[in-house]
Amino acid sequence: MQIAVNIAVLASIYALICCGYVLIYRATRVLSLAHGELMMLGAYGLYATASLFKGHPLIALAAAAGLALAVGLAVYAALMWRMTGESVLAAVLATIALGILLRGAMMLAFGTLTQHPLRDLGWENASIGLPGGARISAVGAALILSTGLVYGGLFAFLRGTRWGMRMRAAGQNPLLAAQRGIGLHGIYALSWGLATFTGGLAGMLIALDAGLESTLVIIGLKAFPAALVGGLDSLVGALAGSLVVASAEVLLIQYVDPLLSDVVPFFVLLAMLVVRPWGLFGTREELDRV
Amino acid sequence: MSAPLLRLEKLEVTYHRVITAVQGVSLEVAPGTIVALLGTNGAGKTTTLRATSGFIGLDDARVTEGAVVFDGERIENLPPHRVTALGIALVPERNKVFENLSVAENLDAAVPRPGARRRRSIELAYEIFPALGRLRRREAGYLSGGERQMLAIGSALACAPRLLLVDELSQGLAPLLVEEMMRRLETVRAETGATILLVEQNAQVALEVADYGYVMENGRIVLDGTPERLRAHQDIREFYLGTGGGTGRRRSYRDVKQYRRSRRWYG
Structure with a gap:
């Protein structure tokens, strides 16, 4: 039972992070390799707002989430919109450079010491007992709940709202979307904003659970195989891929060797690339552009 | 005679800075009319259409001479979304529907011209193409060629255009279906009051519905006139x-x- 809970928490972390990869890729066809850093920036955002709004943890959380959304929009406005119409490779390289810059800037601004935003917010990470003798931390439960809400919200947005339809339309055929009057820059900015918001949320929750340090970016990188295993252009695939990668990781840590933790996602990724390169729910032609 | 809604003045379009595909093309499209631009493959029809809709920049082409004037405003250098916002909608020759979206979503995703009534524009599309109502939930990727063409025109109508640009309506359709689609264009004009510029290889069917026609060869207009004059x-x-x-x-x-x-x- 405890293993199932651990898998659920880890899968939620990966799913919450990798929906950002999927959102940006399916709208703009760009693989954002700065996503881990943007996630970490979201966590540092919470660290900053926790000190700013001492005694008001909910306000601090809301401000940090809003900040993450604004950062995503700003990244598009300041950098990525110039990449529209350029080769995908140029855009991917721009995200790599952005990631390195952000990592350096965060180290300069916040140092390398482990921070504990949970303590700054005045909260405690209580352990909750579950049937079957398993236990889950309060933040772990919040992670699962947040992932459910984020995915539910994203499905409702993409399927049920006009902007969601336009985002799907622009991702599928940007030229036709422009011919139908859809402003591509607005759609792309929105996808960057939402991706950074969800990634930032993941970063905040991980930081609340396990503390905030510069290695957080590694978790962002480990979520990338989950997105690819599911198929880069599918949110359902992101969920499934996260579950596959998290299951493999937890089971191998439990039964083989905990040191395998960092390599398991990439091992699963390689296996998937050999067997089914377009992922569980991805489409074949999409992969040509990766 | 009323002022033309669209006027091309000695238009010249060059690809990759060296290949001139359209030279000195001048034409006028009066409000509420259907004008046919005829010619064979490679005559420059689609280039002319894309220059009008603002999309030639994507093909590494640009208007090097002349002007595209829509309702008195020069639009040859406007980006595509600004052109669409002015009320010009293009029905392209290929990739004309969002295949992963349902028919209803294809229509809903379109952004109507500012000031136009969005719901009414979509209702009109369903009225003119009742088959789309029956196919509302079907994914566009599973539609037949004729149904796709209807959806393509329908979703262009959802943009509430004042000028509808139609590229090769007859392409890939059975002859009977082509005649049916041409009749629907007349209905579109009657119901929406939209002006239509129809680019077509099939002169026979285009001249059936057009009020006026231009013939292009080798990037130039070589003849124009009423359908009767052209047919003769x-x-x-x-x-x-x-x-x-x-x-x-x-x-x-x-x-x-x-x-x-x-x-x-x-x-």
């Missing part, structure tokens, strides 16, 4: 309608020596 013209009959050659074998205008052609057009 010896070269149109011979090269585009296949009825005037007298030899029993249909010929292309390219088969005829240039000096004789020049004498015929301008003589």
Whole structure:
């Protein structure tokens, strides 16, 4: 039972992070390799707002989430919109450079010491007992709940709202979307904003659970195989891929060797690339552009 | 006669800075009319259409001379979304629907021209193409060629256009369906009041619905007139309608020596 809970928490972390990869890729066809850093920036955002709004943890959380959304929009406005119409490779390289810059800037601004935003917010990470003798931390439960809400919200947005339809339309055929009057820059900015918001949320929750340090970016990188295993252009695939990668990781840590933790996602990724390169729910032609 | 809604003035379009695909093209489209732009493959029709809709920049092409004037405003250098916002909607020749979206979503995703009533525009699309109502939930990727064409025109109508640009409506459709689609264009004009510029290889069907026609060859307009005048013209009959050659074998205008052609057009 405890293993199932651990898998659920880890899968939620990966799913919450990798929906950002999927959102940006399916709208703009760009693989954002700065996503881990943007996630970490979201966590540092919470660290900053926790000190700013001492005694008001909910306000601090809301401000940090809003900040993450604004950062995503700003990244598009300041950098990525110039990449529209350029080769995908140029855009991917721009995200790599952005990631390195952000990592350096965060180290300069916040140092390398482990921070504990949970303590700054005045909260405690209580352990909750579950049937079957398993236990889950309060933040772990919040992670699962947040992932459910984020995915539910994203499905409702993409399927049920006009902007969601336009985002799907622009991702599928940007030229036709422009011919139908859809402003591509607005759609792309929105996808960057939402991706950074969800990634930032993941970063905040991980930081609340396990503390905030510069290695957080590694978790962002480990979520990338989950997105690819599911198929880069599918949110359902992101969920499934996260579950596959998290299951493999937890089971191998439990039964083989905990040191395998960092390599398991990439091992699963390689296996998937050999067997089914377009992922569980991805489409074949999409992969040509990766 | 009322002022034209669209006017091309000595338009010249160059690809990759060296290849001139359209030269000195001038044409006028009066409000509420259907105008046909006829010609064979490579004549420059689609380039002219894309220059009008603002999309040639994506093909590494640009308007190097002349002007595109829509409702008194020069639009040849406007980005595509600004052109669409002015009320110009394009029905492209290929990739004309969002295949992963349902029929209803295809119509809903379109952004109507500012000031237009969005719900009414979509209702009109369903009224003119009732088949779309029955296919509302079907993914566009599973539609037949004719249904796709209806959806393409329907979703262009959802943009509430004042000028509808239609590229090769007859492409890939059975002859009976082509005639049906042409009749629907007349309905579109009657119901929405939209002006239509129709680019078409199939002169026979295009001249059935058009109020006026232009013929393009080698990037230039070589002839224009009413459908009656064009149908009566010896070269149109011979090269585009296949009825005037007298030899029993249909010929292309390219088969005829240039000096004789020049004498015929301008003589």
